[in-house]
Amino acid sequence: MYTRIMHELPTKAHQTRYGHPGAIIWLTGLSGAGKSTLSLNLERRLFEQGYFVTALDGDELREDLNADLGFSPSDRTENVRRVAAVARFMANRGALVIVSLISPFEEDRQRARAASHVPFRLVHVDASLDVCQRRDPKGFYARVAKGGIQQFTGVTSPYEPPPSPDLLLKTGELSIAACIDRLVRLVEEAAPLERRTPQEH
Template sequence: MLAADTAPLPRALPASYRTQNESPGGVLWMTGMSGAGKSTLARALQTQLRLRQCLVMVLDGDELRTGLNAGLGFTSADRLENVRRTAEVAALFKDTGFVVICALISPLVAHRELARDIVKDRFFEIHVDSSLACCEARDPKGLYARARRSEIPEFTGLSSPYEAPISPDLRIDTMSGSITESLATLSRFVGDHIRLARSLD
């Protein structure tokens, strides 16, 4: 059983926007290059919302490729299918009141437009922005090093393009901001744009 958060939406939002977002739940589509901080922020926000007993789910691109999207490669068609499947799942959970945090590189504008078309209302494109140099310096999974050795073909940012969002709903600069600051920015955005639903269990 769900209970919708009764806190009023900010008065700064136009009436048409408030009407569109009366239902609880939404999709945060977090795009950015490998190492930008998408998964770290997604998990941190998930933890924060769970502490408030909010309905929240993370769909992480790397994890999905071990199950739902196993068998998909990194060709143009496979990348598009990866996004399509993820967006379909996100839409289902959004419609039951969940905040769905999708952490996928989704490198092309066309990928994110497809996701938005599938999810429809309450879809928010979040650009987790960091330079290639910064991402490569972090390289938490050693992927850039492997790509430089030609062990990973079609690697985004090196041998495959990344098209940064032109007008994202939110841009988070993880080069200059700390994880704490970035999470605070993301949390404020959620509070301003998504009506939360809580579990009564």
């Protein structure tokens, strides 16, 4: 049986403390599209602006929380479910959470959005397979070509592009700085930072 623990802190208490509501910015896209790069740059930028921000990266979480999961469709669904749960948990306590996760299936992303209970913005970090293969920041595509990795997204495992993302970033055409500017605008719309006046301190 599922028991919901009642939190005594109202949402407003978090907002007052941090100066902004919680929210989830979810970056989806192929390996090498630029999710981690944008997530870490955005995290630093928002931190400097005063946000209570944290980045959750799919690769990092596969080293511990999701270390038992592989890359079958059902394991990918479970991977997304767990990351969404952590993101929701933190965002419901006031954090601005940036998720960078391939999250290839539309249904899984929609489920993450529906369960979030906070503003949720889906960003398609979009680069063609060709661009990703040329970048190959982790050498994965070269290993896939030699048959060294099975079920690799975009090559031997499907990627379903989001039909209606809140933001589409074509990273093969836009600079990192231009992408970050657009992401910051998206965050400022979803979770505006209140500028507190000196009297309030």
